[in-house]
Amino acid sequence: MASRELLKWVRKLHLKKYREQESCFVIEGPNLVLEALRSDFQIANVFVIPEFKTSGRFKQMEPFFEKRSLPVQQISVPEMKMISETCLPQGILGVVRKKPRSFRKHDVSRWTKVILLDHLQEPGNLGTIIRAADWFGFQAVLTSEGSVESTNGKVLRSTAGSYFHLPVFEAISLRGAIKTLLQERFRVFAAQSDGDVIHFKAQFGEKTALVIGNERHGVKSDLSGLPVQTVRISRSGRGESLNAAMAATVLMDRITFSEAGNGA
Numbered sequence: 145m146a147s148r149e150l151l152k153w154v155r156k157l158h159l160k161k162y163r164e165q166e167s168c169f170v171i172e173g174p175n176l177v178l179e180a181l182r183s184d185f186q187i188a189n190v191f192v193i194p195e196f197k198t199s200g201r202f203k204q205m206e207p208f209f210e211k212r213s214l215p216v217q218q219i220s221v222p223e224m225k226m227i228s229e230t231c232l233p234q235g236i237l238g239v240v241r242k243k244p245r246s247f248r249k250h251d252v253s254r255w256t257k258v259i260l261l262d263h264l265q266e267p268g269n270l271g272t273i274i275r276a277a278d279w280f281g282f283q284a285v286l287t288s289e290g291s292v293e294s295t296n297g298k299v300l301r302s303t304a305g306s307y308f309h310l311p312v313f314e315a316i317s318l319r320g321a322i323k324t325l326l327q328e329r330f331r332v333f334a335a336q337s338d339g340d341v342i343h344f345k346a347q348f349g350e351k352t353a354l355v356i357g358n359e360r361h362g363v364k365s366d367l368s369g370l371p372v373q374t375v376r377i378s379r380s381g382r383g384e385s386l387n388a389a390m391a392a393t394v395l396m397d398r399i400t401f402s403e404a405g406n407g408a
Contacts, residue, residue, distance in 0.1 A: 258282060259355075280396040
């Protein structure tokens with residue numbers, strides 16, 4: 145049985161300052177919990193309601209709980225509602241320990257596809273981009289200072305579990321990261337509504353870095369003097385624009401499956 149103090153602590157983790165202070169974050173729902181169990185992330189706590197504990201999804205997870213020697217704490221439905229961020233909790237919730245990650249200390253020489261996000265603000269956009277990057281085989285997601293935090297609950301739910309499949313490096317210097325990638329012979333492209341080249345004519349290389357800017361203002365970081373080519377997505381209909389996640393998905397697809405790329 146979980147103590148009142150523990151449940152209050154879990155509830156606090158929905159706030160960014162406590163996630164940073166405790167180096168933990170909350171995941172909700174069977175999909176996220178199962179992907180976390182399959183990963184090498186450390187899981188601190190798991191809470192379930194009685195109804196979920198008798199479900200087939202829980203039975204699927206039991207071998208992972210046993211392998212990790214991870215106790216599962218049963219709580220009441222009102223208690224689950226108290227610690228959940230969603231209106232309709234899915235019956236299971238976990239607390240995961242953050243991984244310390246440093247882009248500066250990471251070996252990027254083996255990367256071939258990476259996406260950099262500049263001052264991205266919408267949690268749904270970031271989560272969807274992480275999910276798409278995972279789908280298209282990108283090796284990493286980098287977010288600049290001023291971007292929404294990747295362990296935000298809405299971000300995590302939008303990733304559909306992909307958060308646990310590829311590294312997300314946060315609060316980086318976009319200019320500094322691009323310089324590092326250029327040294328590793330990456331071609332760097334920045335999405336822009338009036339970009340110099342149409343996306344299906346862009347010459348993506350064996351190593352490609354894609355930059356997606358802020359939802360309203362585009363790329364805000366200073367990239368002057370860097371060999372970054374701007375790319376625009378061709379339009380055949382009447383839509384005013386694509387949001388950041390849609391544009392990123394279109395371009396990641398093109399990078400992955402273009403003849404000049406490394407996809408097939």
